[in-house]
Amino acid sequence: MAQYTRISGSVGLITLKNPPVNALSAVVRQGIVDSVERALGEPEVKCLVICGQSGKFCGGADIREFGKKMTGPPLIPVFHAIEAAAKPVVAAIEGIALGGGLELALGCHYRIAHSKAKLGLPEVTLGLLPAAAGSQRLPRLIGVPAALDLITTGRHVTAAEALQLGIVDQVTDHNTVDAAVKFALSVAGQSLDARRISTFPCPRLSNLDAVFEAAMQKVRQAARGAIAPVACVQAVRAAATLPYAQGLEREKELMATLFTSGQARALQYSFFAQRAVGRWSMPSGARWDTSKPKPIRKAAVIGLGTMGRGITVGLAQAGLSVVAVETQEKQLMEAKQAVSGMLERGAKKRGVSPPLGNISYSSNIKTVGDVDLVIEAVFEDMALKKEVFQQLSAVCRPGTFLCTNTSGLDIDDLASQTPNPELVVGMHFFAPAHVMKLLEVVYGPRSSPQAVATAMQLGKVIGKVSVAVGNCQGFVGNRMLSPYLSQANFLLEEGATPEFVDQVLEEFGFAMGAFRMSDLSGLDVGWRVRKAAGLVVPGKPARMRQGCRYSPLGDLLCEQGRFGQKTGSGWYQYDKPGSRVAKPDPWLHSFLEEYRARHGLVARRIDHQEVLERCLYSLINEGFRILEEGIAAGPEDIDVIYVLGYSWPRHRGGPMFYADMVGLTRVLERLEFYHQAHPDVPSLQPCNLLRKLVASGTPPIHRWREVIKKVHSQL
Numbered sequence: 001m002a003q004y005t006r007i008s009g010s011v012g013l014i015t016l017k018n019p020p021v022n023a024l025s026a027v028v029r030q031g032i033v034d035s036v037e038r039a040l041g042e043p044e045v046k047c048l049v050i051c052g053q054s055g056k057f058c059g060g061a062d063i064r065e066f067g068k069k070m071t072g073p074p075l076i077p078v079f080h081a082i083e084a085a086a087k088p089v090v091a092a093i094e095g096i097a098l099g100g101g102l103e104l105a106l107g108c109h110y111r112i113a114h115s116k117a118k119l120g121l122p123e124v125t126l127g128l129l130p131a132a133a134g135s136q137r138l139p140r141l142i143g144v145p146a147a148l149d150l151i152t153t154g155r156h157v158t159a160a161e162a163l164q165l166g167i168v169d170q171v172t173d174h175n176t177v178d179a180a181v182k183f184a185l186s187v188a189g190q191s192l193d194a195r196r197i198s199t200f201p202c203p204r205l206s207n208l209d210a211v212f213e214a215a216m217q218k219v220r221q222a223a224r225g226a227i228a229p230v231a232c233v234q235a236v237r238a239a240a241t242l243p244y245a246q247g248l249e250r251e252k253e254l255m256a257t258l259f260t261s262g263q264a265r266a267l268q269y270s271f272f273a274q275r276a277v278g279r280w281s282m283p284s285g286a287r288w289d290t291s292k293p294k295p296i297r298k299a300a301v302i303g304l305g306t307m308g309r310g311i312t313v314g315l316a317q318a319g320l321s322v323v324a325v326e327t328q329e330k331q332l333m334e335a336k337q338a339v340s341g342m343l344e345r346g347a348k349k350r351g352v353s354p355p356l357g358n359i360s361y362s363s364n365i366k367t368v369g370d371v372d373l374v375i376e377a378v379f380e381d382m383a384l385k386k387e388v389f390q391q392l393s394a395v396c397r398p399g400t401f402l403c404t405n406t407s408g409l410d411i412d413d414l415a416s417q418t419p420n421p422e423l424v425v426g427m428h429f430f431a432p433a434h435v436m437k438l439l440e441v442v443y444g445p446r447s448s449p450q451a452v453a454t455a456m457q458l459g460k461v462i463g464k465v466s467v468a469v470g471n472c473q474g475f476v477g478n479r480m481l482s483p484y485l486s487q488a489n490f491l492l493e494e495g496a497t498p499e500f501v502d503q504v505l506e507e508f509g510f511a512m513g514a515f516r517m518s519d520l521s522g523l524d525v526g527w528r529v530r531k532a533a534g535l536v537v538p539g540k541p542a543r544m545r546q547g548c549r550y551s552p553l554g555d556l557l558c559e560q561g562r563f564g565q566k567t568g569s570g571w572y573q574y575d576k577p578g579s580r581v582a583k584p585d586p587w588l589h590s591f592l593e594e595y596r597a598r599h600g601l602v603a604r605r606i607d608h609q610e611v612l613e614r615c616l617y618s619l620i621n622e623g624f625r626i627l628e629e630g631i632a633a634g635p636e637d638i639d640v641i642y643v644l645g646y647s648w649p650r651h652r653g654g655p656m657f658y659a660d661m662v663g664l665t666r667v668l669e670r671l672e673f674y675h676q677a678h679p680d681v682p683s684l685q686p687c688n689l690l691r692k693l694v695a696s697g698t699p700p701i702h703r704w705r706e707v708i709k710k711v712h713s714q715l
């Protein structure tokens, strides 16, 4: 709702009340209309102030109303009524003014913001554009280049930047409503002619075409197929070239295509999924709302390689005390320098001082005796990790949580090295660990709910989106990647090239195709895992292992020292070791031809559809298996992992959402088709849960959990 009160005798105060973010639901919109009408009708009222309850101005349109039947007054006429008012209307912006929230403020005559407020038009991140006249008002207020930047990226700006850009008129460190009331009284009675943004001409640009061409090129490059950023540029162009009313028509037209698009649905699903993963549950019944985390004030990181350094930076930046341990003195010195550099660069960007004092470095593991939680980040080697866990058990005080940063090793096996396996969880960080948003929190059968809650909470404190998953080979992300990469390799055996496979996957929207990604991560990583699993048989590249089809192509490259970017060659060639520019490699093409000839394989033409279906559907099929086994609690968990950790295009929601969009029946049919053609590839065999979902009438994704529950109850 919107509450109307009169304060200081002549100020009409409208307070938006719709927790948690005062979104502009139908009731709120109606409340604004009624309150404005009332204030304008009261002769004693000289000016109006609009604010939001609980220190939050407004989080924008109510996203939960999208896709439902529209009720209540539409936003544009509401904002026009405010702008047309004969009494000054001042927006008192505390906390947030985002999307429709900022558009509401732009409809007001003045804007006063608290110094800690964040403002922005993030509609593009939801597959939309600022279609409550934001795309038309903002360029008129701050000029085309700045408006293009804010609208196409959706980035939030601080109050200080908003003041500099001219979005707000004043910034205060004190009570924002008081400041707005004082300000409103000071301008009451003055002419409002120069305050109605819709009447402003858009600031002229001499190089208008060049500016828009450059903007379009930039968004097309960054968007990986997303349509909203392109529509945002088109809408701002309308503001720059058309009168306001016509610009508004164009904004409406563009919004109509976006609003009902699959991409908008995917992005909005992704928004809610990212929040839903915080409400985790375990098969034991333990849940986020019944498991209390322990506060972590002091943590230790063991092993200061690339991952350990990033984790140390993340913890220190979040204000924790960190003991950073590296037993090799030379490595310790290098790490100290590298960590300090990262902290200094990060602090410079944020205009704060680097938290160097939060870290103490040591080469002795015994120095971790008084920490609340340890994150072991030594080399990915089970024997080494076990040794470290045994040492930790001896030196840590009782109750210390022991976490391991591993991308797939058995958490339970590691937990068995300690007298308190309930305190052990996996924390799978993604490189670079201080930058990547994703954290897989892995619980073993003996991990306590409190240990999981604590790791999840710590993830939040250090700014990660944490997803709780069960213990299995590769956890969720890497387990699903395995069939995807296998298919990519099989496609090479059958006639494709790395360039073609990558092109198809990149056109789908991945930042990098399977082979470019493998070259970046290092082919030796997978090689080591396959060796440990007994799959690599040097000198005998037979194409079957343990009764299933196996491609030894990656192993053969590793045997030649081709580990990817770091060695200057892998699936591609690079100018020099460490170079990032992948070039097709004639050597690799001849190698593939010889390989096929040696194994009696005849190259055939493989089309886009086959590449996409075999790579993606095998990955999705593994996702269904993961759900069936209860390793992930719901499809949102998998989708968040893929979008944040594996560069799955956000505008496609994630693999499970994509399966829902394609249609489960179609996914099932195509898997059956490919499995018939490749009966020796078990990952192509449709899993039971997928069959059950299809048999139960292909329910939409938000109802899959009901079917999953039934499957689990039958086990």
Ligand SMILES: CCCCCCC/C=C/C(=O)SCCNC(=O)CCNC(=O)[C@H](O)C(C)(C)COP(=O)(O)OP(=O)(O)OC[C@H]1O[C@@H](n2cnc3c(N)ncnc32)[C@H](O)[C@@H]1OP(=O)(O)O
Pocket: 020, 021, 023, 059, 060, 061, 062, 063, 064, 065, 066, 070, 075, 096, 098, 099, 100, 101, 122, 123, 126, 128, 129, 130, 131, 132, 272, 275, 276
């Ligand atoms: C019908 C046609 C209308 C056409 C209008 C076109 C023009 C306008 C379009 C828009 O305004 S689209 C919305 C633009 N706004 C946003 O994108 C903001 C989205 N929200 C956020 O970025 C964050 O939530 C926040 C506001 C910065 C707060 O972050 P914080 O970390 O503090 O909390 P969260 O966990 O993210 O959110 C808490 C809670 O609130 C729900 N929520 C947030 N924003 C909205 C919203 N705009 N509508 C509905 N619900 C919202 C969020 O989902 C969380 O709830 P749970 O999911 O955990 O239950």
